[in-house]
Amino acid sequence: EPEVTQTPSHQVTQMGQEVILRCVPISNHLYFYWYRQILGQKVEFLVSFYNNEISEKSEIFDDQFSVERPDGSNFTLKIRSTKLEDSAMYFCASSEALLGTGNYEQYFGPGTRLTVT
Amino acid sequence: GENVEQHPSTLSVQEGDSAVIKCTYSDSASNYFPWYKQELGKGPQLIIDIRSNVGEKKDQRIAVTLNKTAKHFSLHITETQPEDSAVYFCAASPLMSSTLTFGKGTMLLVSP
Numbered sequence: 606e607p608e609v610t611q612t613p614s615h616q617v618t619q620m621g622q623e624v625i626l627r628c629v630p631i632s633n634h635l636y637f638y639w640y641r642q643i644l645g646q647k648v649e650f651l652v653s654f655y656n657n658e659i660s661e662k663s664e665i666f667d668d669q670f671s672v673e674r675p676d677g678s679n680f681t682l683k684i685r686s687t688k689l690e691d692s693a694m695y696f697c698a699s700s701e702a703l704l705g706t707g708n709y710e711q712y713f714g715p716g717t718r719l720t721v722t
Numbered sequence: 723g724e725n726v727e728q729h730p731s732t733l734s735v736q737e738g739d740s741a742v743i744k745c746t747y748s749d750s751a752s753n754y755f756p757w758y759k760q761e762l763g764k765g766p767q768l769i770i771d772i773r774s775n776v777g778e779k780k781d782q783r784i785a786v787t788l789n790k791t792a793k794h795f796s797l798h799i800t801e802t803q804p805e806d807s808a809v810y811f812c813a814a815s816p817l818m819s820s821t822l823t824f825g826k827g828t829m830l831l832v833s834p
Contacts, residue, residue: 609765636820647827648766648811653820661820696765700820710756711822713765 607631609714611697617720618687626682626717628697637680638698638711639672641665648696654680687721694718724749726814728825736833741802743828745812746794752814755788755795756822760809769810770797802832 610629618624630637639651653660654672669685680699684691695718698711725748735741745755753774758766772779772786772795779786783802788795799806809829813822 638820640822648813648822648824650821650823655820663821709754710768710771712768713758715763715765 607633609697609699609712611695611714611717613717614715615718615720617722620689620721621686624684624687624719626684626695626697626719628680628682628714629678630680630697630699631701631712632678634699634701634712636660636700636702637672637674638700639682640696640698640713641693642696642716643693651682651695684719687719689721692719692721724752724814724816724821724823726812726823726825728812728828730828731826732829732831734831734833735802737802737804739802739832741797741799741806741830741832743797743810743812743830744794745796745814745825746792747814747823748793749814749816750790750793751816752823753790753817754815755786756813756815757784757786757797758811758813758824760811760827762808766811799830802830804832804834806830807832 612627637654642648652662652666671683673681694716696716697714700711728745756771759769760766783800785798809827811827812825815822
């Protein structure tokens with residue numbers, strides 16, 4: 606069964622450093638998402654991406670965040686200057702379509718645990 | 723924006739009992755309501771979903787009900803098994819949006 610994969614599984618970085626989290630969405634999916642989950646809290650939407658541009662983003666997704674699809678398979682989340690409060694589990698998800706237009710179910714990867722020290 | 727409330731935060735049942743998790747939402751424009759199961763160290767896994775033109779949906783031991791007038795939806799698990807133990811999240815999304823708004827999650831513990 607196709608699945609979303611993410612690397613690394615755990616990333617430790619120092620405050621102020623840049624990190625790049627990587628995801629490989631399901632191959633025939635066209636919509637890509639990043640969510641985060643701070644320990645013990647709810648999963649929060651960050652950004653969605655379609656046709657090489659951002660579709661929607663939340664208030665959390667400020668100027669220190671960026672997303673990119675550098676090639677035909679990878680989807681990345683970059684945090685330019687990490688803060689302590691960026692420590693969280695980051696989930697990538699993908700869907701074939703948008704709600705109302707086809708197979709819209711979002712499938713999540715296993716996550717990358719980011720620890721900022 | 724959308725706000726999703728989920729109750730209870732923890733739920734302990736004996737194997738074979740039923741479990742019910744309830745969610746309410748605030749945005750009347752929401753019309754897609756998925757439920758996710760998250761096991762320790764893994765990402766959320768979609769287990770069932772419902773759209774607003776349907777009042778109830780069932781898949782084996784799992785069912786979801788939706789009351790659009792009251793803006794609430796529920797997950798029902800019958801004949802619970804220890805492997806059902808996990809954190810369950812409800813979510814809501816409006817049509818033609820890519821945004822899922824999640825509840826805070828319910829930790830379900832099924833004791834043998």
